[in-house]
Amino acid sequence: xxxxxxxxxxxxxxxxxxxxxxxxxxxxxxxxxxxxxxxxxxxxxxxxxxxxxxxxxxxxxxxxxxxxxxxxxxxxxxxxxxxxxxxxxxxxxxxxxxxxxxxxxxxxxxxxxxxxxxxxxxxx
Numbered sequence: 019x020x021x022x023x024x025x026x027x028x029x030x031x032x033x034x035x036x037x038x039x040x041x042x043x044x045x046x047x048x049x050x051x052x053x054x055x056x057x058x059x060x061x062x063x064x065x066x067x068x069x070x071x072x073x074x075x076x077x078x079x080x081x082x083x084x085x086x087x088x089x090x091x092x093x094x095x096x097x098x099x100x101x102x103x104x105x106x107x108x109x110x111x112x113x114x115x116x117x118x119x120x121x122x123x124x125x126x127x128x129x130x131x132x133x134x135x136x137x138x139x140x141x142x
Contacts, residue, residue: 032071032101033064036080039094040065043087053083071102 040050047065051058056076063069071077077098081090 030101031067032098032104033067035094035098035101036061037065039084039090039098043084045084045087050080050083053086054079056080077102 040047045053047058047061050056051061054076056072056079060069060072061080064072072080081095081098084090
């Protein structure tokens with residue numbers, strides 16, 4: 019990968035990546051919102067960079083909804099999580115280092131969702 023491509027990849031925001039994944043699956047904002055149980059207006063603002071990335075549970079729901087149309091790779095999930103957790107965001111990191119490390123080691127999206135659901139149920 020060239021320095022130029024690497025630099026551009028690092029410039030991508032959470033919202034831009036979410037839009038790319040959604041458009042690759044030919045989903046509208048409304049369709050993604052309905053499938054993930056989220057308001058499409060909020061998703062639009064996230065994609066446009068007008069809102070900070072959503073919390074962990076919402077990212078899980080979005081990745082799950084996108085995966086129903088076309089699988090989201092573990093690498094893409096890792097990228098979404100990394101983008102959402104960037105420290106230059108107003109709200110700061112959203113995930114503990116333990117969660118991020120476990121997700122990065124996950125070999126499949128299935129493992130990711132299984133871990134996320136188990137972690138969520140432990141916190142409730």
